[in-house]
Amino acid sequence: MILFKKYCRFWIGIFLTAAALSGFSETAPSHCIEIEPGDSREQIIEKAARVIPTPRQVAYMDREFIGFIHFGPNTYTGNEWGNGFEDPMIFAPSSPDTDQWCRIMKEAGMTQVVLTVKHHDGFCLWQTRYTDHSVASSLNFENGDGDILKSLSESCRKYGLKLGVYLSPADLYQIESPEGLYGNRSPYTERIIPRPVEGRPFADKRTFRFKVDDYNEYFLNQLFELLTEYGPIHEVWFDGATPKSKGGQQYAYKEWYELIRTLAPEAVIFGKGPDVRWCGNEAGNTRESEWSVIPLPVMPEECTWPDMTDADLGSREKLYSARCLYFLPAEVDTSIRHGWFYRDDSSQQVRSADNVFDIYERSVGGNAVLILNIPPNREGRFSPRDEAVLKEVGRRIREVYGNPFGAPGSVFTDNHPETFEEGDEFILHLDSKRTVTRFLIREAYETVGQRIESFRLQASVDGKWKTIEEGTCVGRKKILRFNPVTTDAFRVQITSSRLTPAVAEMNAYYAAPQPDPVFIEYKKNGKVKLGFSRNRFTWLLSGGRETVKTGQTIRYTLDGSDPVPENSKLYKFPFRLPEGGLLKIRPYLNGEPGPLTEVRLGLPETAFESVPDRRTIDGNPETAVTVPFDAAVPGKAVFVYRLKKQTLLSGISYLPPQTGRNGKIEAGRIETSNDGENWTPVGEFRFGNLINDPTERFYDFATPVEASFIRVVPLRIAEDGTEASVAEMKIFVR
Numbered sequence: 026m027i028l029f030k031k032y033c034r035f036w037i038g039i040f041l042t043a044a045a046l047s048g049f050s051e052t053a054p055s056h057c058i059e060i061e062p063g064d065s066r067e068q069i070i071e072k073a074a075r076v077i078p079t080p081r082q083v084a085y086m087d088r089e090f091i092g093f094i095h096f097g098p099n100t101y102t103g104n105e106w107g108n109g110f111e112d113p114m115i116f117a118p119s120s121p122d123t124d125q126w127c128r129i130m131k132e133a134g135m136t137q138v139v140l141t142v143k144h145h146d147g148f149c150l151w152q153t154r155y156t157d158h159s160v161a162s163s164l165n166f167e168n169g170d171g172d173i174l175k176s177l178s179e180s181c182r183k184y185g186l187k188l189g190v191y192l193s194p195a196d197l198y199q200i201e202s203p204e205g206l207y208g209n210r211s212p213y214t215e216r217i218i219p220r221p222v223e224g225r226p227f228a229d230k231r232t233f234r235f236k237v238d239d240y241n242e243y244f245l246n247q248l249f250e251l252l253t254e255y256g257p258i259h260e261v262w263f264d265g266a267t268p269k270s271k272g273g274q275q276y277a278y279k280e281w282y283e284l285i286r287t288l289a290p291e292a293v294i295f296g297k298g299p300d301v302r303w304c305g306n307e308a309g310n311t312r313e314s315e316w317s318v319i320p321l322p323v324m325p326e327e328c329t330w331p332d333m334t335d336a337d338l339g340s341r342e343k344l345y346s347a348r349c350l351y352f353l354p355a356e357v358d359t360s361i362r363h364g365w366f367y368r369d370d371s372s373q374q375v376r377s378a379d380n381v382f383d384i385y386e387r388s389v390g391g392n393a394v395l396i397l398n399i400p401p402n403r404e405g406r407f408s409p410r411d412e413a414v415l416k417e418v419g420r421r422i423r424e425v426y427g428n429p430f431g432a433p434g435s436v437f438t439d440n441h442p443e444t445f446e447e448g449d450e451f452i453l454h455l456d457s458k459r460t461v462t463r464f465l466i467r468e469a470y471e472t473v474g475q476r477i478e479s480f481r482l483q484a485s486v487d488g489k490w491k492t493i494e495e496g497t498c499v500g501r502k503k504i505l506r507f508n509p510v511t512t513d514a515f516r517v518q519i520t521s522s523r524l525t526p527a528v529a530e531m532n533a534y535y536a537a538p539q540p541d542p543v544f545i546e547y548k549k550n551g552k553v554k555l556g557f558s559r560n561r562f563t564w565l566l567s568g569g570r571e572t573v574k575t576g577q578t579i580r581y582t583l584d585g586s587d588p589v590p591e592n593s594k595l596y597k598f599p600f601r602l603p604e605g606g607l608l609k610i611r612p613y614l615n616g617e618p619g620p621l622t623e624v625r626l627g628l629p630e631t632a633f634e635s636v637p638d639r640r641t642i643d644g645n646p647e648t649a650v651t652v653p654f655d656a657a658v659p660g661k662a663v664f665v666y667r668l669k670k671q672t673l674l675s676g677i678s679y680l681p682p683q684t685g686r687n688g689k690i691e692a693g694r695i696e697t698s699n700d701g702e703n704w705t706p707v708g709e710f711r712f713g714n715l716i717n718d719p720t721e722r723f724y725d726f727a728t729p730v731e732a733s734f735i736r737v738v739p740l741r742i743a744e745d746g747t748e749a750s751v752a753e754m755k756i757f758v759r
């Protein structure tokens with residue numbers, strides 16, 4: 026095994042200069058390298074080894090994990106694709122909270138967010154000058170003055186996220202409207218962009234002259250607004266979907282790109298664009314070998330950037346017939362839910378943290394960028410299930426990849442991608458003997474190029490090199506995942522490459538195998554059943570896990586202590602909790618503890634003689650009962666629960682309705698009785714911020730009370746509402 030000497034960029038520069046001076050012409054590294062008619066296969070491969078990203082693409086790939094927000098009329102119709110006939114009045118978020126979006130995305134480890142400012146239906150989420158089919162006509166949303174993009178742009182600045190815009194080339198409103206511009210067969214004539222609009226002057230006085238038709242003028246005008254009034258913009262997302270065609274409408278891509286390059290020079294153009302390629306599916310599936318060096322059949326200026334969906338896009342065989350070799354990294358786009366838009370919080374599935382973390386490691390750890398869609402609900406907020414998954418994913422990313430084991434003092438662990446080693450064998454020493462399940466390797470792809478075609482990973486075990494895993498291409502980042510191995514050193518042997526590869530980073534980590542999520546069933550009779558959820562996320566043929574892992578157990582406690590083997594019960598069969606109680610649960614996988622879950626269970630249904638409405642104790646947050654409320658006549662609205670026997674009661678919990686603004690009981694009085702006639706006040710509760718945080722609220726009595734009746738008397742409804750509504754009411758014993 027011939028070991029090459031260690032080089033840094035300085036010596037590479039010396040070598041190239043000497044070579045140039047000596048008349049030896051070597052292709053200089055570039056993001057696009059033309060193939061000449063007489064090029065041999067070897068020369069083509071050498072050229073491929075010298076394709077490198079633009080600085081804009083490097084900055085984009087360093088953003089690694091970004092958020093996607095699909096929000097618009099489809100949020101309110103339940104459709105995935107609109108039809109262009111939607112009434113702007115249906116877009117009515119009751120409490121849009123872009124700060125909440127950004128806070129959660131930041132906690133998930135995201136660095137940017139792309140918003141569908143106009144999806145295929147043509148409705149615009151910003152105060153555009155160029156159509157009324159926008160939030161300006163949504164009078165139930167801030168009286169028509171709302172601007173989702175403006176709010177998101179401000180939240181991005183507050184939380185340090187970069188911003189991107191998804192502007193759909195397809196536009197059904199502009200197709201279906203009688204005066205619609207799409208496919209109206211207007212002539213291509215010179216137009217000035219932006220078209221001035223009375224009373225809406227631009228602060229940015231730059232103008233452009235383009236020979237385009239009506240729809241492209243409209244599109245360019247809107248791009249000008251988006252790129253000059255909400256920036257800086259770091260990604261422009263051009264979807265290739267075409268729900269409907271009309272009049273042979275063509276897109277003036279060249280003019281679009283010119284405008285973007287001028288107004289938003291840091292922005293990458295995704296999809297139907299020259300900077301970032303769609304990965305080829307929306308299910309979160311990833312390639313084993315993801316090449317960023319892509320063969321194009323034409324020069325980039327003639328390319329229409331077609332969808333590339335094949336499993337193999339960049340192997341040697343694919344390169345030989347290319348017109349040019351081009352750096353075009355992949356973006357993996359998928360949704361946290363079944364579907365791109367919000368539908369409901371009962372039947373619409375949400376991916377598990379396991380599932381999202383798996384996609385993260387396969388995409389970001391597969392030489393791509395992950396854009397994960399989170400659809401806000403009809404209030405304009407992320408729903409609790411999505412929030413919980415995102416926070417857990419962020420926790421795991423930090424826990425695993427924030428704790429590297431590589432020994433300091435190596436070019437591989439110096440966090441400087443510009444320093445690297447060249448060769449065909451690389452050693453990583455760890456800071457000590459460690460148990461490892463993850464290995465990361467990164468090429469110096471920014472300056473040298475993506476060159477590794479295959480490699481093997483070995484660990485030093487009992488003084489010998491033991492092969493742990495085989496890998497194929499690497500690029501910006503490859504994460505290998507394997508069963509635990511205990512070692513203090515790794516060796517990477519390159520088994521195939523294009524010219525001599527350069528490795529900039531290697532490191533090792535431990536990701537604890539995670540048990541499956543736990544479910545809790547609390548039956549009417551107080552029987553408790555625990556188990557492991559199967560991840561049945563099968564949207565668009567995703568790789569959702571269908572089977573429950575083996576070697577999993579559940580331990581639980583009822584005394585408020587956190588379950589550990591010494592103080593907890595091993596769950597074997599359903600058990601009864603006739604008076605509810607505090608249940609703490611911890612799953613284990615092969616003895617490794619998983620996340621803690623705790624839940625306070627109220628009295629079961631069979632404990633009640635009568636209830637105001639079964640929906641208030643059915644365990645389904647989506648069902649609620651609502652009664653009229655008049656603050657002037659407290660007691661007119663009351664929720665009475667009668668127990669089958671006298672019971673020592675300790676408190677209640679209240680879950681407000683999960684949608685809408687009305688009905689959320691902000692203040693109320695608890696009263697008890699033993700005959701249903703004579704009532705004794707027990708105490709009064711106050712719950713704040715219910716509109717923005719409609720989660721379960723608890724009120725514990727100062728002292729437990731013996732009673733066989735309990736009632737809740739609402740005293741105030743949030744925002745002085747006119748209804749009192751209960752999604753769930755739990756009555757606690759002790």
Ligand code: OTN
Pocket residue numbers: 263264265266267296297303306307332358
């Ligand atoms: O019906 N479709 O248009 C469709 C179904 C499944 C997967 C993708 C599409 S469209 C596809 O969307 C991609 C982004 O997810 C890119 O924009 C592609 O250009 C577009 O063709």
